[in-house]
Amino acid sequence: MRPFEFKTEIIMSTITPDFVPGLQGVVAAKTRLSSVDGQRGELIIAGFPLEEIAPNATFEEMVYLLWNGALPNATQLADFCQRLAAYRTLPAFTIDLLRTAAEQRVPTMDALRMGVSTISLRTPDEPDDPQRDALAIVARFPTIIATYWRLLNGQEPVAPRANLSHATNYLYMLNGGEPSAEQTRGLETYLNTVVDHGLNASTFTARVIISTQSDMVSAVVGAVGALKGPLHGGAPGPALDMVFEIGEESRAEPYLRAKLERRERLMGFGHRVYKVRDPRAEVLSRAAEKMFEADGDMKLYRLVKHVEQTAVALLAEYKPGRNLQTNVEFYTALLLHGLGLPTELFTPTFAASRAAGWIAHAFEQQEAGRIIRPESVYIGEHDRRWLPVEQRG
Ligand code: ACO
Numbered sequence: 001m002r003p004f005e006f007k008t009e010i011i012m013s014t015i016t017p018d019f020v021p022g023l024q025g026v027v028a029a030k031t032r033l034s035s036v037d038g039q040r041g042e043l044i045i046a047g048f049p050l051e052e053i054a055p056n057a058t059f060e061e062m063v064y065l066l067w068n069g070a071l072p073n074a075t076q077l078a079d080f081c082q083r084l085a086a087y088r089t090l091p092a093f094t095i096d097l098l099r100t101a102a103e104q105r106v107p108t109m110d111a112l113r114m115g116v117s118t119i120s121l122r123t124p125d126e127p128d129d130p131q132r133d134a135l136a137i138v139a140r141f142p143t144i145i146a147t148y149w150r151l152l153n154g155q156e157p158v159a160p161r162a163n164l165s166h167a168t169n170y171l172y173m174l175n176g177g178e179p180s181a182e183q184t185r186g187l188e189t190y191l192n193t194v195v196d197h198g199l200n201a202s203t204f205t206a207r208v209i210i211s212t213q214s215d216m217v218s219a220v221v222g223a224v225g226a227l228k229g230p231l232h233g234g235a236p237g238p239a240l241d242m243v244f245e246i247g248e249e250s251r252a253e254p255y256l257r258a259k260l261e262r263r264e265r266l267m268g269f270g271h272r273v274y275k276v277r278d279p280r281a282e283v284l285s286r287a288a289e290k291m292f293e294a295d296g297d298m299k300l301y302r303l304v305k306h307v308e309q310t311a312v313a314l315l316a317e318y319k320p321g322r323n324l325q326t327n328v329e330f331y332t333a334l335l336l337h338g339l340g341l342p343t344e345l346f347t348p349t350f351a352a353s354r355a356a357g358w359i360a361h362a363f364e365q366q367e368a369g370r371i372i373r374p375e376s377v378y379i380g381e382h383d384r385r386w387l388p389v390e391q392r393g
Helices: 003-015 059-068 074-085 092-103 108-120 130-152 166-175 181-193 201-211 216-228 236-246 249-261 279-295 298-318 328-338 343-368
Strands: 034-037 042-045
Touching (some): 059 343, 130 343, 181 279, 236 249, 236 343, 249 298, 279 298, 328 343
């Protein structure tokens, strides 16, 4: 054993009793925004059970609720919708940047991060205040995503319309035509379902940044960076790929069994926190059912249901006692695919919703008024001595 390894071991065993890898189980914030109970499969958003609020609220109502602590009355809602919609249009400098990014075929999450940064560049009529930034961020996420996606695919951007709801306008800018009422409802339910989820990695990132008295745009840009990683931004794409590879109900069992025999993971199943069915999967599965029944590929919907039932049964057989259930990613894939979104836009669309949650947490953190500054344990060497460069081996 080399000397420094010996020292490291001594230090680890003597002064690291409080080190918690990944901060698992560490409580780092008090929040009124959401509560996640993984054992009971319960998600509460600002006092409402998820299944109560997600299929009923518009996204604007949800954002208002998170930022103000109560649902708006009719006058407040109309005023909020108007103020939000007023920020949808991208300034020319943002479109120019996205055009350059599209020429270089930058991945969508990177283009989104760069586009969001430009919200710090104010046009002459925009005030310099955090409320303006909060509105501009939520209003412009869909415009940035839709503009970039169209440029990337050789199409000219579609300008936003202030007379459409937030969700309707997003689909309108992506496709160039107005969606059906069922499609808008499907997207709103999705956006409401993923808007907040406790102290996840990107939300924590936003809180850390704002806790230094940094600004809202910086907090959200940092959070986008955290969300981009595959361990957080999730795997709805692979879950959908798996369903397409299966192709037919009769192939589900042999396909999934073969995967489990090879000790591979089934995408869209299992969760670190939820040990029963993820409540978001339940809400999204109902939303997808309504949307597909109205105007969708029912064969695909039935295949997805069959794959889910088969996967849960096989996971119980191969991993008894693990309680591996359907997670949010599985039905996210079906719902967003049903809305005509390509897999490249799944994570950016998740971000378009979660941005409202990040901002709500940032407001809360500002109220807490305390910098987040944990400790680390030094496990490096001690007592090194300086050697001039010519004497080093
Ligand atoms: N398919 C097959 N086996 C699984 C799966 C799965 N989807 N998930 C867990 N397992 C097994 C593991 O192999 C392990 O088995 P073992 O003890 O016999 O080796 C056991 O269940 C426990 O696995 P862990 O990784 O310790 O469980 P953890 O709770 O940490 O994992 C995770 C959570 C990472 C989500 C996991 O379930 C997984 O990889 N799922 C597939 C990927 C996926 O759907 N990701 C999106 C998650 S949703 C979200 O993050 C928003």
